[in-house]
Amino acid sequence: MINMGKVEANKFKKLNTILDSAFDLFTNQGVENTSIADIAKHAGVAKGTFYLYFQDKHELRNRLIYHKSSKLFKEAADALESVAACKSTPMSFEDKIVFIADYIINKLSENKILLSFISKNLSWGVFKKALTNNPTDTEVDFKEIYYKMLTEEETKFKEPEIMLFMIVELVGSTCFSAILYEEPADITVIKPYLFNTIRAIIREHEA
Amino acid sequence: MINMGKVEANKFKKLNTILDSAFDLFTNQGVENTSIADIAKHAGVAKGTFYLYFQDKHELRNRLIYHKSSKLFKEAADALESVAACKSTPMSFEDKIVFIADYIINKLSENKILLSFISKNLSWGVFKKALTNNPTDTEVDFKEIYYKMLTEEETKFKEPEIMLFMIVELVGSTCFSAILYEEPADITVIKPYLFNTIRAIIREHEA
Amino acid sequence: MINMGKVEANKFKKLNTILDSAFDLFTNQGVENTSIADIAKHAGVAKGTFYLYFQDKHELRNRLIYHKSSKLFKEAADALESVAACKSTPMSFEDKIVFIADYIINKLSENKILLSFISKNLSWGVFKKALTNNPTDTEVDFKEIYYKMLTEEETKFKEPEIMLFMIVELVGSTCFSAILYEEPADITVIKPYLFNTIRAIIREHEA
Amino acid sequence: MINMGKVEANKFKKLNTILDSAFDLFTNQGVENTSIADIAKHAGVAKGTFYLYFQDKHELRNRLIYHKSSKLFKEAADALESVAACKSTPMSFEDKIVFIADYIINKLSENKILLSFISKNLSWGVFKKALTNNPTDTEVDFKEIYYKMLTEEETKFKEPEIMLFMIVELVGSTCFSAILYEEPADITVIKPYLFNTIRAIIREHEA
DNA sequence: TATGAATGAGCCTTCATTCAT
DNA sequence: TATGAATGAAGGCTCATTCAT
Numbered sequence: 001m002i003n004m005g006k007v008e009a010n011k012f013k014k015l016n017t018i019l020d021s022a023f024d025l026f027t028n029q030g031v032e033n034t035s036i037a038d039i040a041k042h043a044g045v046a047k048g049t050f051y052l053y054f055q056d057k058h059e060l061r062n063r064l065i066y067h068k069s070s071k072l073f074k075e076a077a078d079a080l081e082s083v084a085a086c087k088s089t090p091m092s093f094e095d096k097i098v099f100i101a102d103y104i105i106n107k108l109s110e111n112k113i114l115l116s117f118i119s120k121n122l123s124w125g126v127f128k129k130a131l132t133n134n135p136t137d138t139e140v141d142f143k144e145i146y147y148k149m150l151t152e153e154e155t156k157f158k159e160p161e162i163m164l165f166m167i168v169e170l171v172g173s174t175c176f177s178a179i180l181y182e183e184p185a186d187i188t189v190i191k192p193y194l195f196n197t198i199r200a201i202i203r204e205h206e207a
Numbered sequence: 208m209i210n211m212g213k214v215e216a217n218k219f220k221k222l223n224t225i226l227d228s229a230f231d232l233f234t235n236q237g238v239e240n241t242s243i244a245d246i247a248k249h250a251g252v253a254k255g256t257f258y259l260y261f262q263d264k265h266e267l268r269n270r271l272i273y274h275k276s277s278k279l280f281k282e283a284a285d286a287l288e289s290v291a292a293c294k295s296t297p298m299s300f301e302d303k304i305v306f307i308a309d310y311i312i313n314k315l316s317e318n319k320i321l322l323s324f325i326s327k328n329l330s331w332g333v334f335k336k337a338l339t340n341n342p343t344d345t346e347v348d349f350k351e352i353y354y355k356m357l358t359e360e361e362t363k364f365k366e367p368e369i370m371l372f373m374i375v376e377l378v379g380s381t382c383f384s385a386i387l388y389e390e391p392a393d394i395t396v397i398k399p400y401l402f403n404t405i406r407a408i409i410r411e412h413e414a
Numbered sequence: 415m416i417n418m419g420k421v422e423a424n425k426f427k428k429l430n431t432i433l434d435s436a437f438d439l440f441t442n443q444g445v446e447n448t449s450i451a452d453i454a455k456h457a458g459v460a461k462g463t464f465y466l467y468f469q470d471k472h473e474l475r476n477r478l479i480y481h482k483s484s485k486l487f488k489e490a491a492d493a494l495e496s497v498a499a500c501k502s503t504p505m506s507f508e509d510k511i512v513f514i515a516d517y518i519i520n521k522l523s524e525n526k527i528l529l530s531f532i533s534k535n536l537s538w539g540v541f542k543k544a545l546t547n548n549p550t551d552t553e554v555d556f557k558e559i560y561y562k563m564l565t566e567e568e569t570k571f572k573e574p575e576i577m578l579f580m581i582v583e584l585v586g587s588t589c590f591s592a593i594l595y596e597e598p599a600d601i602t603v604i605k606p607y608l609f610n611t612i613r614a615i616i617r618e619h620e621a
Numbered sequence: 622m623i624n625m626g627k628v629e630a631n632k633f634k635k636l637n638t639i640l641d642s643a644f645d646l647f648t649n650q651g652v653e654n655t656s657i658a659d660i661a662k663h664a665g666v667a668k669g670t671f672y673l674y675f676q677d678k679h680e681l682r683n684r685l686i687y688h689k690s691s692k693l694f695k696e697a698a699d700a701l702e703s704v705a706a707c708k709s710t711p712m713s714f715e716d717k718i719v720f721i722a723d724y725i726i727n728k729l730s731e732n733k734i735l736l737s738f739i740s741k742n743l744s745w746g747v748f749k750k751a752l753t754n755n756p757t758d759t760e761v762d763f764k765e766i767y768y769k770m771l772t773e774e775e776t777k778f779k780e781p782e783i784m785l786f787m788i789v790e791l792v793g794s795t796c797f798s799a800i801l802y803e804e805p806a807d808i809t810v811i812k813p814y815l816f817n818t819i820r821a822i823i824r825e826h827e828a
Numbered sequence: 829t830a831t832g833a834a835t836g837a838g839c840c841t842t843c844a845t846t847c848a849t
Numbered sequence: 850t851a852t853g854a855a856t857g858a859a860g861g862c863t864c865a866t867t868c869a870t
Contacts, residue, residue, distance in 0.1 A: 006870085007832090007833080007870080010833085011833080014833090014834095032239070035859075035860060035861080036860080036861065036862085037859085037860075037861090045834080045835090046834065046835045046836055047835085047836070047837095047861090047862085048834070048835060048836065048837095048862085048863080048864080049833080049834060049835070049836095050862095051861095051862070051863085052832095052833065052834075056861080056862090057861090123383075123384065124384040124388075124390055124391065125384070125388060125390060128390070128391075159392070159396075159400070161391045161392075162391055162392055162396070162397055162400055163400075164391075165381070165384070165390075165391045165397075166377070166381060166397075166400065166401070166404060169377065169380035169381050169384070170373070170376065170377045170380070170404075172380065173376035173377070173379065173380040174372070174373060174376050177331040177332070177372070177376070181331075181332060183331055183332060183335070183372075184331070184335075184368045184369055184371075184372045185366070185368070185369055189366075189369070190369055190372075190373075193366070193369055193370075193373065193408070193411055193412065194373070196407075196411045197373060197377075197404065197407060197408050197411065200403075200404060200407030200408070200411070201400075201404050201407070204400055204403045204404065204407070205400070214850090218850090242842075242843060242844080243843075243844065243845090244842090244843070244844090247853095252851080252852090253851060253852040253853055254844090254845085254852080254853065255845090255846085255847085255851065255852055255853065256850085256851055256852070256853095258844095258845075258846090259850070259851075263844080263845095264844090420849085421848095421849075421853090421854080424854085425854075428854090428855095446653070449838075449839060449840080450839080450840065450841090451838085451839075451840090459855080459856090460855065460856045460857055461840090461841085461856090461857070461858095462841085462842080462843080462855070462856060462857065462858095463854080463855060463856070463857095465840095465841075465842085466853095466854065466855075470840085470841095471840095537797075537798065538798040538802075538804055538805065539798070539802060539804060542804070542805075573806070573810075573814070575805045575806075576805055576806055576810070576811055576814055577814075578805075579795070579798070579804075579805045579811075580791070580795060580811075580814065580815070580818060583791065583794035583795050583798070584787070584790065584791045584794070584818075586794065587790035587791070587793065587794040588786070588787060588790050591745040591746070591786070591790070595745075595746060597745055597746060597786075598745070598782045598783055598785075598786045599780070599782070599783055603780075603783070604783055604786075604787075607780070607783055607784075607787065607822070607825055607826065608787070610821075610825045611787060611791075611818065611821060611822050611825065614818060614821030614822070614825070615814075615818050615821070618814055618817045618818065618821070619814070628829090631829095632829090656863075656864060656865080657864075657865065657866090658863090658864070658865085661832095666830080666831090667830060667831040667832055668831085668832065668833095668865090668866085669829095669830065669831055669832065669866090669867080669868085670829080670830055670831070670832095672865095672866075672867090673829070673830075677865080677866095678865090
């Protein structure tokens, strides 16, 4: 984004216009019910222009998930950092993970549209990729943060990736139902059990 | 199926032919890529006939999920019963739940097509309905079984529905990735952690 | 066409409507410039209906060539038969072939649109198929006629298929240019040389 | 190419790059399936640049046919000249024409891609133009050669242009099928009959 | 001259749904 | 009940062409 020629800047802007339009439509009417014509019209570009930026709807969808979930993780990580900086005693690993989970759950509770979009489309494969690949300015290398958190802790863990996997899957799938449909109960009722389970998962993995 | 007139029997047969054909196609080529024409052709009926039995593809899909997941739970419950009957000492609640989870995981490992179909389409809402509503001969009222298991146990539990919810969501989402893609690891590697987490969830809910 | 149910009769009629419409459009604006939407509209059917009768434009084109060229040969063969019946002495093989060529050339001179369509699209492969396959009422098994003509002749011929091939190719390609563009000369100027060449080709193949 | 400024040389080079790329693509995937974007990409120029050199795909195609068929005739004429020079007795007109036909058939047998391209696109009109117009260095005024051959011969011919026309059409159309599809037989089987027919055509035209 | 982003008309094709038989 | 021909809206995608840079 820095040192961009006028043409590149324009392309970048147009790309983002398309991404935003697509997100709007995907979340309001569903991915399946959104045609490329819809997206192009909403973005104010020609149908053909879409194909200059994306190969098809699936690629667009994946880039959107990557973009949105990455942004959310970055926010959570930033919030953790500010909070940790204020504490007199260092936070435990457990507390950090719970903090991040809580932060994300709260954000998703406020933004059910985003939750709906991410949950329906996020798989561990996509998530892993989102956490790993080429983070840009607005994205974050969560993998690095996670492993940094691990090394800062005295305790060592077996299979840290499986540990993360189980936490992510548990949080993701319970939130979806609890926040969107309050099933089987409101997220506030579920949270304590959820956080305890997260702590239990972490303890199981202590070496 | 009992005391059915010839006409009713024929309708029932045709209905099942359509269901089976749809399952075949849904699991082999995906729900989205299966047209009603495909289903009708595969079932050997006319396209118009489809509409005599189902309102649209979504209704068909839901009935299929209900039918297949219910059948799976019935099998697991039956297996548990036979095993429990052979034991000298009664099984603990924890052991029972783990047994069922293990049984279902093993079945889904053997039948990835079924796993793929159920996981992509099963939500807690549908699951709950499947466990609750109008069980037919081939289906099972798992809710009743679950509550029976709870009452047989001396220990009492807080929020048993949330407990079940968390277990189901955890098992469902982790299996999907682990069995189908071996991500982040093979299901056999994940199982011990998964079962320990299930036990942890149960203990959290002890009153 | 005989003993057709009402539905079959309707389908047959619709098929022919599409074929006729396509021929109209193909000959007036070219195969490449004719879209399936054009054909459907011209035929007064929905676009989707086209696909109930043909797989794509190429299949339609081939069936059209087959149909039109076969019809032309049938006419020529019929004309030959009537003429031969009136003669006191039997016609020679050479005379018969020249008669057919002449008949076809005259017809194509009168119907340049048909000539243009056939010539641009007819290849020996398609021609051979047209002469061989499943002749319907309006079509003719020219192959049979050709071999009958051969056997009626006392003289025997080497490689009769190559002989036919060369005649067909020669007549087809020279007519195209001569009739449509009068290049290098009007067809009437060329005819004598052409017929002499046909006779020369036949004589070369005498055993 | 001689005395060309640097700019002109560059343009000439770019023009040829586009021609070569187009030929590659036309022969490999067909004229219809080749887009201008394909050609530009293959030639390493921008899409807009194409329009600085050609009005559209048809102009390009015609220039290509002209160029390629002319080159082929030049080769044949050159070969004839070398061979004739070595002979003690002068070659007859018939022999010369058959030599050229044979040479061209052999070349096209070796280069089916070229045959396919020329045959599908060459008409007598284009051919005549190719033989007549503005021959450049790599092209040849075959018309002149043909008439020179005629004058060298003692025998005089009626309608020499019709004679050439018939030979060209006969050879062109028979080769296409025989070489590309071996239909109705391999070109080597057909050749003797073909050459005899050529000789017959020539004799018919003797004054 | 050269570029290539942008356009938008236009193409092919699919498919849920209807309805006369 | 059952059929399957017919519909036509809708979608994905391509591509010749333009034009600001």
